[in-house]
Amino acid sequence: MSEGSISQAEIDALLSDVDMGGLGNGASPAAASGSKFDVETLKNFADGLKDRLGSQLNTMTGAEVSVDSPIVETLNRDQLLAKIPEVVVAVMADYSTALSGDHLFIMDPECAKKIVSLVNKEEAPELDDMALSVISEVVAQHSGSEITDLSKDGKLPGLATNTPEAVNQPKAMVRMPQDTFALFTYPLNIDGTPYTLWEAVSGPVADGMVKALGGGEPAPAPQQATGAAQQFNQQPMMGMGMSMGGMSQVANTPNVQSLQFPNLQQVGGTPEQGNIGLIMDVFMEMTVELGRTKKTIKDILGMGEGTIIELDKLAGEPVDILVNHKPIAKGEVVVIDENFGVRVTEILPALEHVTVQM
Helix, strand or coil, X not given: CCCCCCCHHHHHHHHHHHHCXXXXXXXXXXXXXXXXXXXXXXXXXXXXXXXXXXXXXXXXXXXXXXXXXXXXEEECHHHXXXXXXXXXXXXXXXXXXXCCECEEEEEXXXXXXXXXXXXXXXXXXXXXXXXXXXXXXXXXXXXXXXHHHHCHHHCCCCCEECCCEEEEEEHHHCCCXXXXXXXXXXXXXXXXXXXXXXXXXXXXXXXXXXXXXXXXXXXXXXXXXXXXXXXXHHHHHCCCCCEECCEECCCCCCXXXXXXXXXXXXXXXXXXXXXXXXXXXXXXXXXXXXCCCCCCHHHHHCCCCCCCCXXXXXXXXXXXXXXXXXXXXXXXXXXXXXXXXXXXXXXXXXXXXXXXXX
């Protein structure tokens, strides 16, 4: 070839080498579209999550929710943009520990509004910050299921994602994974209306998932390469026949990796501690209970204005503080400006949180 140029045959050899995984992240977007992940392993992984996704949405919304068999494919940014609406609700929940890379959820704004309206019990909700926090919680719960499955048997210890952040914006503004990535498509049905939830993970994350799930290894590199493609494969080949002090090094050096043991200091902790950050911005109902009593139906029907109801609490006795109907503390009633408040005087032991409900 002439200096500074590459012949068509050598270009074809380069592209062929890219398809076999020879160029890695240095490949052009067009060439990268030929990259392949172990789609079958990822498909089985998604199949195992779809029922839990439906159950989580059912619990949050109270609606009848089903999730059909998901689709898993490899594609690039342009291909994903062609699939999704012009304006989307996107949630970034990048993997940050054990795996590192982009992790993106996308849904149609109408799907987001449907979920928010069911969760918040309101008609025609706006996709404001409060509404987007609901969608972030949907993603947090699904990510938690993924982390549970990927962390089995200590394969990815400490696996975690960043706190999900939802936005409502044009699809062209959404930050998407670079090069080729894996896309999970979950067909949803909420109260008889079909919707779609897309989940995209970057190439390194997809490869890490496959390895943690025991999937197939990448295809081996080609034995020979010619022309310009050979230049990219020379460096890994160095050392196979290298002579040092008259002694020849053998090429078949075993791939030795250090064995990672779980941190013994964390045995006493709960498995959920590593993922507590996923739910730190979730709202929970807090109730202060002044007292209780029991009345017959006759007494209740006979109540009117001015009726005094005697409670089982003594005057001055601490009131109960409950979160999601479970007692966690006791306190005393105070007045703040023109509003009632409660000053916490005692935090119930963790064991009592359990025994009270038995």
